[in-house]
Amino acid sequence: MRVFVTGATGWIGSATVDHLLAAGHEVTGLARSDASAAALTAKGAGVRRGDLDDPAGLRAGAAGADAVVHLANKHDFADPAATNKAERGAVEAIGEELAGSGRPFVVAAGLAFLTPGQLATEQDRSPFHGPDTMRGGSENLALEYAGRGVGTVITRFAPTTHGAGDTGFMAGLVATARAKGVSGYIGDGAHRWAAVHREDAGRLIRLALDKGVPGGTVLHAAAESGIPTRAIAEAIGGGLGVPVVSVPADEAPAHFGWLHRFFATDMAAASDATRALTGWTPQGPTLTEDLASGVYYR
DSSP: OEEEEEESSSHHHHHHHHHHTTOOOOOEESSSSSSHHHHHHHHOOEEOOOOTTTTTHHHHHHHHHHHEEEEEOOOTTTTTTHHHHHHHHHHHHHHHHHTTTTEEEEEEEETTTTTTTTTTTTTTOOOOOOOSSSGGGHHHHHHHHHTTOOEEEEEOOOOOOETTTOHHHHHHHHHHHHHHHHHETTTTTOOEEEEEEHHHHHHHHHHHHTOOOOOEEEEEESSSEEEHHHHHHHHHHHHOOEEEEOGGGHHHHHHHGGHHHTTTBOOOOOOOHHHHHHHOOOOOOOOHHHHHHHHTTT
């Protein structure tokens, strides 16, 4: 297939591009900078210059592709409204271009805040509708296009997609523990986080295309369904050689900063239906193995 990938040089996107190229697909990645363009060229991928604020460019990229994988997101926690607007606009631009074509449209989504306190399954529907909700309600918007002849496949990623080079939540928690001199968890640390290794996430996206997953499907990139946050803190504490402590809920914002909202939330998820449909079998290290390996402390 000719596959157009947004976020092609990002954390998950770069692994996805590798897996798609290895499977023999022709990949064109969206690149905002010269460095991103050069990275794609070095891998043997094509380049389309642009960003999420260029709907015409996104439509043009989708027009020349047999499938689209949308992984880009601004992730600007200081300006969530702009992030959500860009995400919704990108899904709308690509969805309109693909309407009526039946072509696959793999859209990244999150497991965060989906079913707090419960094990989320692929059958659970996102509670976020409309432009003023999380990610601009892009998951439900993308699924609407499945009713208009688009092969929409939602891929919800675990709250931590971990591995060497991670700059996301785990890196933030490690940095906090290093700065505070203690590795903290909130309350009793019983709330859980699903987890997936970056390579396994990229492999799942490739399988979604190769297996011809039908439009309207939701997949879960969750290799581990739920690791207690206390266990995460203990692994970080062991890696850094610092004490592990409970942080009272009312002190969590000061201790963890913007991370506290996520680390205080139960975000567990099953992936049974995903594995049965795609044959996905996670192969990467577990989160605890990654935290013990030293890659987060160099």
